[in-house]
Amino acid sequence: MSAKNTGNIAQGLAAATCSLLGTAATLPVLAQEQPEWEFDTALLYYGEDGGRVQDLSLNLLARRLFADDRILSVGLAVDSLTGATPSGAVPQDELQTFTRPSGESTYQVAAGEMPLDDTFLDTRYALTASWRQPLGRDYAGTAGLSFSTEYDYTHVGANFALSRDFNKRNTTVSLGLALARDELDPEGGAPLPLGFMSDVRDLSERGGTENKDVVDLLLGVTQAVNENLLVQLNYSLSDGTGYLNDPYKILSVVDPLSGDAILRTPAPGAAGPLHQYRFESRPDKRTKHSLFGQGKYFMGGKVLDMSYRYMTDDWGIDSHTLETKLNLPLGDTSYIEPHLRFYTQSEADFYRASLVDGEPLPQFASADYRLGSFDAITAGLKYGWRTSSGKDFAVRLEYYRQDGEIPTHQLIGSHDQSSLYPDLDAVILNFSFGFGM
Amino acid sequence: MDFFRARRTASGHVVLAFCALLLHAGAAAEDGAQSLDLSAYRGKVVVVDFWASWCAPCRRSFPWLDSMHRKYGEDGLVVIGINEDNAAEDAEAFLKAFPVSFAIVADRDGELAREFDLLAMPSSYVFGRDGELAARHLGFKTTKQDAYEAVLRRLLEPAMAASKNEY
Amino acid sequence: MRRIRVGFTCLLVLAAAAACTSMGAEPWERDVLAKEQMQLVTDPVEAAIDDHIYFSKEASSGGRGFGGGGCGCN
Numbered sequence: 001m002s003a004k005n006t007g008n009i010a011q012g013l014a015a016a017t018c019s020l021l022g023t024a025a026t027l028p029v030l031a032q033e034q035p036e037w038e039f040d041t042a043l044l045y046y047g048e049d050g051g052r053v054q055d056l057s058l059n060l061l062a063r064r065l066f067a068d069d070r071i072l073s074v075g076l077a078v079d080s081l082t083g084a085t086p087s088g089a090v091p092q093d094e095l096q097t098f099t100r101p102s103g104e105s106t107y108q109v110a111a112g113e114m115p116l117d118d119t120f121l122d123t124r125y126a127l128t129a130s131w132r133q134p135l136g137r138d139y140a141g142t143a144g145l146s147f148s149t150e151y152d153y154t155h156v157g158a159n160f161a162l163s164r165d166f167n168k169r170n171t172t173v174s175l176g177l178a179l180a181r182d183e184l185d186p187e188g189g190a191p192l193p194l195g196f197m198s199d200v201r202d203l204s205e206r207g208g209t210e211n212k213d214v215v216d217l218l219l220g221v222t223q224a225v226n227e228n229l230l231v232q233l234n235y236s237l238s239d240g241t242g243y244l245n246d247p248y249k250i251l252s253v254v255d256p257l258s259g260d261a262i263l264r265t266p267a268p269g270a271a272g273p274l275h276q277y278r279f280e281s282r283p284d285k286r287t288k289h290s291l292f293g294q295g296k297y298f299m300g301g302k303v304l305d306m307s308y309r310y311m312t313d314d315w316g317i318d319s320h321t322l323e324t325k326l327n328l329p330l331g332d333t334s335y336i337e338p339h340l341r342f343y344t345q346s347e348a349d350f351y352r353a354s355l356v357d358g359e360p361l362p363q364f365a366s367a368d369y370r371l372g373s374f375d376a377i378t379a380g381l382k383y384g385w386r387t388s389s390g391k392d393f394a395v396r397l398e399y400y401r402q403d404g405e406i407p408t409h410q411l412i413g414s415h416d417q418s419s420l421y422p423d424l425d426a427v428i429l430n431f432s433f434g435f436g437m
Numbered sequence: 438m439d440f441f442r443a444r445r446t447a448s449g450h451v452v453l454a455f456c457a458l459l460l461h462a463g464a465a466a467e468d469g470a471q472s473l474d475l476s477a478y479r480g481k482v483v484v485v486d487f488w489a490s491w492c493a494p495c496r497r498s499f500p501w502l503d504s505m506h507r508k509y510g511e512d513g514l515v516v517i518g519i520n521e522d523n524a525a526e527d528a529e530a531f532l533k534a535f536p537v538s539f540a541i542v543a544d545r546d547g548e549l550a551r552e553f554d555l556l557a558m559p560s561s562y563v564f565g566r567d568g569e570l571a572a573r574h575l576g577f578k579t580t581k582q583d584a585y586e587a588v589l590r591r592l593l594e595p596a597m598a599a600s601k602n603e604y
Numbered sequence: 605m606r607r608i609r610v611g612f613t614c615l616l617v618l619a620a621a622a623a624c625t626s627m628g629a630e631p632w633e634r635d636v637l638a639k640e641q642m643q644l645v646t647d648p649v650e651a652a653i654d655d656h657i658y659f660s661k662e663a664s665s666g667g668r669g670f671g672g673g674g675c676g677c678n
Contacts, residue, residue, distance in 0.1 A: 040649045046657060061649050067497070067579040075652070137575065168556055170628025176669070216666065222644070227629040227636055232644055236667055292667035296642050303641040311664040319664040327641050335641075345663050370663055396650070402661070428657065432649060491638040521632040550632035558631045 038063045042432040049425045052116065053083040070133040073144075079124040084116035086422040088367035089277055090252040090354050090415065091115065092261055097274050099197055101248050103188035106200060106271050114422050117248055124150040130159075138165045146180070152247075154183045161218075169224075176218035185209040186247035193281030194361060197250055199272030205279070210243030228298040238288040250277040251367045254354045259413030262357045278355060280366040288313040303327040316349035317371070334385035339398065341378035347371060353410045353420055369422050374404035380428065392434035400426040481515045482571075482592045486561040487550060489521040490531035495559050498577035502561075503537040505589060512593045513566070519544050521558070565592045645669075 044057040057079040064072040089096065089109075096109045101117070109115045130144030139162065146157040157180035165172050184190060188206055191197075195205030220234040252261045253276035266272035294307035305325040312318045323341040330336060348371040350364035380398025387393070404421035411417060486502055488495040499518075506516040516539035522528040523545060532541065544550060553562065557575040565571040572588045574581075629637060636642060645651050651668070659665040 040647070042649045042653060044653050057653065059649050059653060061652075069494075075649075077652070077656075167625045167628060168631055171624045218669065221624075223624055224628045224634070224637055226627065227633050230637060230642060230644065234667060234669075238666065288664075290664070290667040294644060294668070296644065298636045298639070298642055303639075305646075307668075309664070309667040311667065313663075315663075317663045319662070321664065321667075327646075343658075343662060343664075348663070370661060376662065394647075400657075400661075424661070430650065430653065432647070487632065489632065489635060491635045493638075523635060527635075544632075547630065547632050550630065555631045558634065560631070 084118035089115035191279035319345035
């Protein structure tokens with residue numbers, strides 16, 4: 001036995017001896033409880049190069065700890081988005097004119113430039129709330145609500161989870177269900193699938209508001225493998241139905257030989273596009289399956305976090321995500337954490353860089369770069385420290401890059417791989433501050 | 438039938454473990470140059486509480502255990518806190534934040550924890566005046582405090598009543 | 605054939621369950637597992653931010669748990 005009864009333990013023993021002998025020990029001050037409220041806040045800057053999306057985001061997560069591990073969490077996020085985003089149209093050797101999503105005016109894209117829709121400006125508010133509590137000795141339940149709103153999009157969701165501990169709490173099995181209903185009310189009305197982009201103030205190809213329903217199911221197992229290794233394996237099923245289009249994405253209609261966009265003439269006296277563009281059309285159903293595995297390994301103070309996710313869906317997209325973080329303590333109160341993430345996805349069956357004039361119109365088509373085939377890498381570094389009063393600060397800087405590839409058979413005439421796919425470079429800068437009260 | 442036998446055996450183990458603890462406590466006390474008067478346990482109600490600084494519910498159980506120890510110490514309640522921290526500094530820091538007046542024994546190698554075959558942290562074992570295991574609590578729920586206290590009162594009762602009779 | 609597959613699946617689940625019960629740390633040996641850095645999600649706000657970014661930029665999302673939802677796309 002290597003018991004070292006020093007300091008307070010020795011005092012404890014001395015006190016115990018006293019009380020066993022019937023002498024009253026001096027009364028120590030009553031211990032303070034843990035803080036009741038915990039706040040995590042973060043200020044995020046996300047910026048893409050080339051005048052694309054910029055997001056400034058303010059995040060707050062408040063947790064109220066009640067007796068016996070019951071927790072109320074309330075989260076609030078405010079995002080302010082500005083900038084432009086690729087519309088899906090193909091760059092041309094001449095000036096291109098597009099009708100704005102509102103249908104109220106036009107904007108132009110210079111020859112040789114990637115067509116970006118620059119009317120993108122939005123503020124998003126998101127609110128989440130959840131309650132978690134043990135149910136008996138082995139079970140725990142969580143119920144939550146989520147709500148978010150931006151000028152053209154509203155999300156309402158509910159989620160439930162139940163977990164059970166086994167094997168002296170070394171194994172936890174959890175089952176979760178999330179339901180969401182999203183409503184889209186795009187500017188100028190949701191465009192009809194594959195409808196033409198029309199002249200200013202011509203709303204003949206526009207519908208009204210649309211809905212989307214998503215059901216998520218999650219089955220997970222968490223296992224403590226030994227004193228230093230924790231692993232988790234999740235299977236999740238996501239089923240989306242309804243309007244799954246991005247109402248602002250279009251495809252250029254191109255000549256089968258030259259690859260140039262087909263010309264059109266606006267109605268007399270009206271302003272409008274000088275080339276043909278059609279709005280995208282996605283299936284109204286999508287089923288995704290994913291397998292997610294994570295391991296956390298403690299190596300004498302350092303903590304290695306590795307995770308991998310495989311996702312496959314009935315749109316023909318497969319993706320692999322490999323992520324790793326290494327938490328390296330610097331003394332007792334600070335740490336640095338390098339982060340690497342690799343992502344790769346195959347394109348959706350209906351992804352196409354453009355629509356070919358004269359060919360039969362496919363039922364589904366999208367030139368949204370996010371449904372294309374691409375690889376992405378994230379590399380970042382986080383530095384965090386804790387003050388003597390127990391407040392946590394962290395700053396994180398990351399670089400995110402997407403490199404896409406368009407199937408060669410989709411490159412027509414003048415189309416050139418490097419100018420057709422909108423590669424992306426972005427910076428993520430994040431300050432966070434956590435404290436208890 | 439088997440169930441009862443299994444239970445009997447389990448509690449038998451715990452009683453054995455309790456004996457081991459008493460011997461162990463003596464040994465630990467020798468190491469620490471502080472002496473625990475083992476004879477003082479005879480005829481007492483003893484709560485053996487396994488805890489560690491990293492165990493979150495222990496932050497709730499400690500103030501309560503301390504209040505019980507102070508409230509019923511004179512009636513014959515003895516609380517022994519068995520610490521499962523690997524580093525003495527961690528235990529000391531915890532005791533600074535949650536000071537208690539009862540005895541703390543260090544079980545750095547987890548020998549006692551293994552003997553008692555703990556299922557959770559904290560775990561407490563309550564022994565009656567006859568030295569038999571009377572109750573076992575896994576974890577600590579503040580909502581169950583009154584029930585825990587009722588167990589202690591029931592076990593302490595004969596002597597509490599006797600001491601009242603003296604007046 | 606189907607029965608064999610079902611049987612095989614059951615066997616696999618049982619084997620996994622058996623493997624789980626033989627793994628783990630004793631309740632008094634969880635000082636490392638109780639550490640903040642050893643939680644599966646150490647920074648929930650950061651995790652939510654990242655989920656939202658990748659949800660907006662890639663065709664895959666979730667897997668770890670449930671995200672907040674909403675669009676903020678493009």
